[in-house]
Amino acid sequence: VIVGHVIGLLVPEAWTRALGVSDTLYHVTALSLGLVAGVCTLAGVALLVWRRRTTGPVFSATTANDKAMYLVLVLAILTGLGMTVYFAGVEVAGGHAQDYRTTVSPWFRSIWILNPDIAAMAAAELPYRVHALMGLALFVLLPFTRLVHMFSAPVGYLFRPYVLYRTRDVHAGGAGQAERAGRRGW
Numbered sequence: 001v002i003v004g005h006v007i008g009l010l011v012p013e014a015w016t017r018a019l020g021v022s023d024t025l026y027h028v029t030a031l032s033l034g035l036v037a038g039v040c041t042l043a044g045v046a047l048l049v050w051r052r053r054t055t056g057p058v059f060s061a062t063t064a065n066d067k068a069m070y071l072v073l074v075l076a077i078l079t080g081l082g083m084t085v086y087f088a089g090v091e092v093a094g095g096h097a098q099d100y101r102t103t104v105s106p107w108f109r110s111i112w113i114l115n116p117d118i119a120a121m122a123a124a125e126l127p128y129r130v131h132a133l134m135g136l137a138l139f140v141l142l143p144f145t146r147l148v149h150m151f152s153a154p155v156g157y158l159f160r161p162y163v164l165y166r167t168r169d170v171h172a173g174g175a176g177q178a179e180r181a182g183r184r185g186w
């Protein structure tokens with residue numbers, strides 16, 4: 001999904017045309033790959049929510065903040081996927097879906113050069129605008145949720161030394177012995 005967005009939003013139509021990729025080829029590829037990627041993402045988030053609900057300690061550690069994040073994340077995915085399915089349906093039925101590469105994409109690029117092209121986004125059809133709003137809402141929430149882990153993966157865990165647990169009770173002669181004697185550690 002990320003790769004699809006980078007290509008769809010950052011690469012202008014003129015560039016893909018210059019590379020010899022026709023608009024039809026671009027859209028058929030984008031829609032089919034986008035559909036697969038979107039369904040996989042939805043399945044991934046469903047698995048994570050299921051684990052969070054059914055694994056006791058994970059469920060206990062779940063906050064209202066997590067739930068709000070999941071809601072916005074799922075809405076962003078569902079609006080994106082719904083839009084892709086809907087516009088693919090329009091094309092298959094012989095209609096003509098609006099080209100987001102002439103509306104949403106110029107708006108997205110204009111933000112990064114600090115010259116927002118509001119007219120470009122205003123010309124986009126409502127589903128695009130709702131989806132972009134969901135995406136932006138997720139970006140706003142991101143630093144205050146578990147999603148920050150995408151920037152701060154605990155890679156150091158793989159290389160840190162083992163944690164050694166020792167009893168504080170000097171008479172027990174160590175946790176191992178206490179266990180063998182059938183004594184309760186505490």
Ligand code: HEM
Nearest residue numbers: 001004034037038076077080081083084087100132135136
């Ligand atoms: C400002 C931010 C965003 C913009 C401008 C944007 C724009 C778009 C556009 C133009 C499409 C293509 C629709 C079509 O094929 O007709 C799309 C699809 C999609 N978007 Fe976004 N999006 C944004 C953020 C997000 C975020 C944060 C997520 C999820 C976490 C997301 C998930 C999806 C999904 C699942 C699809 C379906 C196609 C695919 O799998 O790539 N989008 N988005």
